[in-house]
Amino acid sequence: MADNFIIHDFQPMGDEFDLKLDSHSNICLVIDTARVDHWLNEISQIEDQLNWENLYENTQAEEYKSIAPVVVDLYEKSELISFVNQNAIWSSSTVLITYHCSFDEIVDHLRSLVFVRDKNRKNLFRFYSPQLLSYWISTLPEESIHSLLGPAERWIWKTNNHLDQAQVWNWILHKPEQKRQKNKTAWFELSQKDIEILNDFDKDK
Numbered sequence: 001m002a003d004n005f006i007i008h009d010f011q012p013m014g015d016e017f018d019l020k021l022d023s024h025s026n027i028c029l030v031i032d033t034a035r036v037d038h039w040l041n042e043i044s045q046i047e048d049q050l051n052w053e054n055l056y057e058n059t060q061a062e063e064y065k066s067i068a069p070v071v072v073d074l075y076e077k078s079e080l081i082s083f084v085n086q087n088a089i090w091s092s093s094t095v096l097i098t099y100h101c102s103f104d105e106i107v108d109h110l111r112s113l114v115f116v117r118d119k120n121r122k123n124l125f126r127f128y129s130p131q132l133l134s135y136w137i138s139t140l141p142e143e144s145i146h147s148l149l150g151p152a153e154r155w156i157w158k159t160n161n162h163l164d165q166a167q168v169w170n171w172i173l174h175k176p177e178q179k180r181q182k183n184k185t186a187w188f189e190l191s192q193k194d195i196e197i198l199n200d201f202d203k204d205k
Contacts, residue, residue, distance in 0.1 A: 025098040026131050027074040030128040034067040035093040053107045069128045091158040095128050100149040109150040117189040130157035135201045151176050
């Protein structure tokens with residue numbers, strides 16, 4: 001693989017988040033709110049002044065905003081990161097993202113991924129599912145992964161180790177392009193291979 005594209009697995013040590021986050025990077029958390037009951041109440045008890053955006057807002061999925069993925073703006077020492085690390089439901093329902101652009105730019109990019117193209121169809125896509133990412137992302141060609149990550153530097157998620165079922169952290173890193181074109185909804189197109197892999201993922205669930 002190219003030097004600017006890396007996939008890693010790593011095991012956290014004890015209750016500490018064992019990933020050395022770059023203090024110069026911005027951090028956000030994508031939450032699959034359909035899997036986490038009372039998510040806003042829970043994070044408000046941990047951090048009461050967080051900025052967040054609903055990814056279905058201003059899209060054709062806006063009527064489903066109550067179960068939409070949301071993006072929460074974080075910082076390096078946020079207590080919410082430790083909470084996610086220690087809570088199995090939350091760690092299996094979230095993706096951490098580090099980036100150097102503005103929060104608005106990362107939100108715009110993630111919102112553009114809410115719908116993907118499958119031949120001539122436009123479908124809602126749960127790109128923020130840790131289980132789906134672990135199953136699918138390593139099968140993508142590098143060009144597609146760079147496009148998927150967009151302005152983000154790193155996506156980080158937690159899944160079960162197939163050997164002993166212990167939870168392990170996974171992360172994927174790339175070097176974002178300096179000049180980025182803003183994408184419209186449903187610009188990311190699934191290949192026939194993607195469709196077959198994702199169909200297998202649905203059967204295995």
